[in-house]
Amino acid sequence: MQHPSYWNVLLTFMRNSLIRDMTFRSNFLILCVSSMSWTVMNFGFYLLIFQFTAKIAPNPAWGSWGKYEFFVFLSTTWFINSLVQAFFMPNCQEFSELIRTGNLDFALLKPIDTQFLISLQKVEWSALTNFFLGFGLLAFSLWKMTYRVENPLQWQPIAVVLYPLFVVCGVGILYSLMISLAATSIWFGRNQSLYNFWFYITNFSRYPMEIYDVGWGIALRKLFTFIIPVLVVVNVPARLLAAPLQPRANWEWAYIGFTLLATIACLWVSRWIFTHSLLRYRSASS
Amino acid sequence: MYDRVVSNWTIFRIALEERLVYRADFAMGTLMRFLPIITQIFLWQAIFLSQARDQLAGYRYKDFVAYYLLTMIARAFSSMPGLASGIVEQVRNGEIKKFLIQPIDLLSFLLLGRIAHKCTYYAIAILPFGLVFFLCRDYFMDGFPDGLTFCAFLCSLIMGFMIGFFLEAAIGMIGFWLLEVSSLLFIYMLFNFFLSGHMFPLDMLKDVQLWGDWSCFDLVKLLPLQYLAYFPAAVFLKKVEGLELITGLCIEAGWLVFFIIFARCTFRMGVRRYSGFGG
Numbered sequence: 001m002q003h004p005s006y007w008n009v010l011l012t013f014m015r016n017s018l019i020r021d022m023t024f025r026s027n028f029l030i031l032c033v034s035s036m037s038w039t040v041m042n043f044g045f046y047l048l049i050f051q052f053t054a055k056i057a058p059n060p061a062w063g064s065w066g067k068y069e070f071f072v073f074l075s076t077t078w079f080i081n082s083l084v085q086a087f088f089m090p091n092c093q094e095f096s097e098l099i100r101t102g103n104l105d106f107a108l109l110k111p112i113d114t115q116f117l118i119s120l121q122k123v124e125w126s127a128l129t130n131f132f133l134g135f136g137l138l139a140f141s142l143w144k145m146t147y148r149v150e151n152p153l154q155w156q157p158i159a160v161v162l163y164p165l166f167v168v169c170g171v172g173i174l175y176s177l178m179i180s181l182a183a184t185s186i187w188f189g190r191n192q193s194l195y196n197f198w199f200y201i202t203n204f205s206r207y208p209m210e211i212y213d214v215g216w217g218i219a220l221r222k223l224f225t226f227i228i229p230v231l232v233v234v235n236v237p238a239r240l241l242a243a244p245l246q247p248r249a250n251w252e253w254a255y256i257g258f259t260l261l262a263t264i265a266c267l268w269v270s271r272w273i274f275t276h277s278l279l280r281y282r283s284a285s286s
Numbered sequence: 287m288y289d290r291v292v293s294n295w296t297i298f299r300i301a302l303e304e305r306l307v308y309r310a311d312f313a314m315g316t317l318m319r320f321l322p323i324i325t326q327i328f329l330w331q332a333i334f335l336s337q338a339r340d341q342l343a344g345y346r347y348k349d350f351v352a353y354y355l356l357t358m359i360a361r362a363f364s365s366m367p368g369l370a371s372g373i374v375e376q377v378r379n380g381e382i383k384k385f386l387i388q389p390i391d392l393l394s395f396l397l398l399g400r401i402a403h404k405c406t407y408y409a410i411a412i413l414p415f416g417l418v419f420f421l422c423r424d425y426f427m428d429g430f431p432d433g434l435t436f437c438a439f440l441c442s443l444i445m446g447f448m449i450g451f452f453l454e455a456a457i458g459m460i461g462f463w464l465l466e467v468s469s470l471l472f473i474y475m476l477f478n479f480f481l482s483g484h485m486f487p488l489d490m491l492k493d494v495q496l497w498g499d500w501s502c503f504d505l506v507k508l509l510p511l512q513y514l515a516y517f518p519a520a521v522f523l524k525k526v527e528g529l530e531l532i533t534g535l536c537i538e539a540g541w542l543v544f545f546i547i548f549a550r551c552t553f554r555m556g557v558r559r560y561s562g563f564g565g
Contacts, residue, residue, distance in 0.1 A: 030469045037473075041480045048490060049333065052343065056329075057336045064336065200321035207325055211332035220324070 004112050010120055017123035031126035035085075039078060039130050043137075046074060056208065065208050065242075068148075071141040072242035077206055077234045078134030080170040084178070085127035087171075091119050092178045096185040102284030115274050119179060142241070159240045162256070166237035169263040173233050174202060176270035183270075183277035205230040208238075229262040293390070294398055301402035316407075317414040319358065326354050343490040349523060351425040353487050355418070356519035361484060362411065363443045364450035364514040366400065370474075373458030374467050383562045393455060393549060400451055431522055438531055442518040445538045449513050452545035459549060462556030481506055483516025489525065510541040 021028045050067045057064030065073065095118055098104040107117050145153035181198050204224050209231045212221035224231040236259045239252065334340070334347040345353065373396070376382040385392040431439065457474055460467050479485060491502035506512060517534060520526045526534055 034469070034472050034476075037476050041476060041485075044480070045485055048486065048494070051493060052490070053333050053336050055336050056332050196315060196318055200318050203322050203325055207329055208332075211328040214328070214331055214335070217328050220328075 006113075006116060009112065009116075013120055014123050018125055021125050028126055032129040035127055036129050036133060039133055043074070046070065056211065065210075068141040068144045069242040070208070071137055072145075073208060073234065073238040075134040075138035075141065076167065076170075076238040076241075078130045078137070079167050080174065080234060080237075082127050082130035082134065083167075083171045084174045086124050086131075088119055088175050088178055089127070090122045090124045092182040094118075094122065095179075095182040099185050099281065100284065104281060105283055108278070108281075114278065115179070115271065119175070138241075145242070153243070156243075159243070163237050163241050166240060166256070166259060169259055170233035170237060172263045173229055173266045174205075176266035177201070177228070177230070180270045180273045183274045186277040186280050201228060202230055202233075205233045205235075209235045225258075229259070229266065232259045232262060294394070297390075297395060297398045298402050301399040302406055304402075316411040317418075320414070320418050323351070323354050323358070323418075327351050343487065343493065344525070345487060345490075346427065348425040348427050350487070351422065352427070352523060353519050355422055355425065356522050357484055357515040359415070360443060360446055360515045360518040361482075362407065362415075363404070363447040363518075364482075366450050366454045369396065369400070369451065369454045370458035370461075370467065370471055372396075373455065374461030377461040377556075377560070378466075380562045382560065386557060386560075393553060396455065397451060404447065428524065431524060435521065435524060435527075435531075438535060439518055439522045441535060442513065442521050442538060445535075445542050446513050446515075446518055448542050449510060449538070449545055452542070452549045453510065456545060456549040456552055459552035459556050462552075462559050478511055478514065481509060482511045482514040483519065484514075487520070487525075488512055488516045489520070510538075510545070513538045513541065 050070070055064040055066045056070060095104075098107065098118070107114055110117060142153065146155070178198055201224075204220075209221055209225070212218065212224075212231075221231060232255060236255055240256070330347055330350045333342070340346060342350075373382075373392075382392070384390075385395070430436070454474075457467065457471060460470065464470070481488070488506050489503055491506060494502040496502055496505060517526070517538065521531060521534075
């Protein structure tokens with residue numbers, strides 16, 4: 001049997017979603033403004049924090065996250081989250097419904113990889129608004145850091161090349177976590193709490209990892225780095241660009257290597273969970 | 287009168303039993319809601335460790351954590367998930383007709399349902415709440431407040447619940463005119479999250495000047511949203527005391543009366559406008 005061109009199928013999914021969005025343009029605009037408003041409000045919170053402090057540095061010996069370094073971190077969070085929300089979130093949410101209604105039968109019958117079909121069928125274009133907002137914030141922060149008098153940013157070509165790669169790694173790790181949790185709905189039937197669990201767990205990835213290096217936070221940092229690696233999702237790419245630690249410590253390169261391995265491992269484990277959960281699928285209705 | 291009490295009690299009992307079906311999911315969900323507090327604990331600790339000062343906007347580090355924990359209680363009272371969207375749905379699919387032909391008042395019915403929901407929630411959530419508050423008892427540096435302050439805290443929580451209910455019910459009533467209020471609800475949720483004090487203590491805005499002597503806090507204080515999270519927490523932490531506390535409670539009661547009247551009026555006007563077709 002001839003295999004379909006996955007790239008062309010993905011482009012078709014993207015085009016179809018865009019056509020659907022453009023059919024209801026006002027709704028699309030409202031969705032864009034809505035997702036942007038949340039992000040702007042969130043940004044307002046961090047602006048407020050930096051009214052009271054110049055930097056976030058639990059231990060100055062490890063370096064610190066100044067205002068613009070933190071904004072680089074924040075824009076990286078927006079990049080990764082917007083990509084996950086645009087490409088995977090609506091599909092993973094739909095997956096639970098497909099199982100409950102038995103409509104997963106139709107996906108299983110199609111001559112294409114089920115995980116691919118389930119994961120990318122619908123693209124939420126409006127979620128990409130935050131991607132562009134992130135781009136604006138990143139450009140502004142890097143410009144400010146480059147032209148400041150004290151400790152200006154030294155551009156490293158390797159960092160510029162590695163940054164997009166590790167943003168993609170971050171998306172990969174979050175996707176793996178999401179599809180694994182979605183796959184559990186085959187066993188549970190419904191997994192509302194597990195989606196909340198995903199949201200709460202990924203909440204840990206939204207701050208620099210150094211903040212956890214105090215007291216029982218160390219155990220937490222290890223848990224969310226080595227067992228559920230959500231802490232490396234944003235930290236590694238953001239650190240590559242903002243480099244709050246000067247000079248770069250050796251353990252950082254270890255983290256970079258670890259992130260690559262963790263991404264591969266997460267994708268492999270999630271694939272295993274997904275395929276094994278499908279074996280338990282019993283369909284529904286008549 | 288007796289019949290009314292009996293019917294209200296029946297509505298309450300049915301709603302209570304309905305909610306108790308998913309008690310395990312409830313307890314699990316409640317415990318998970320505390321997870322974001324962990325990140326807040328470490329974030330604020332990092333901010334305080336970054337500088338020499340031991341206070342920010344009048345809050346010590348532990349006060350910040352205590353504040354976030356208290357807003358969890360306040361939000362447990364004032365949040366009304368699905369209330370407005372539920373009313374709009376009933377208007378749209380015609381289900382609202384049953385309240386027009388049966389001797390049951392929609393707002394009272396929904397209020398009893400919510401009270402039952404909250405009672406079940408507190409009965410089950412008391413365990414995870416108790417556990418988290420016990421583990422975090424050291425963050426309450428000034429200990430438990432005196433009896434009077436605690437009474438004021440309870441009053442602000444109960445009024446916060448009522449304001450939350452009638453405010454969201456009033457938004458739901460707009461469904462009689464617009465049929466689809468999801469974007470409006472989203473805007474409300476957005477402002478609610480930011481301006482109720484759920485995200486940070488609102489008095490941090492004192493240092494953000496708007497114009498002249500007016501700060502952002504002065505503006506936010508004019509809105510009723512602060513009673514949904516900030517005000518009860520501020521009362522417990524004694525950030526609001528004496529005359530300011532009495533005035534605050536009176537203004538809160540004023541907002542409550544306003545929203546009761548507003549929700550009732552919009553319902554009455556909406557019913558007059560409503561037209562149902564088919565079976």
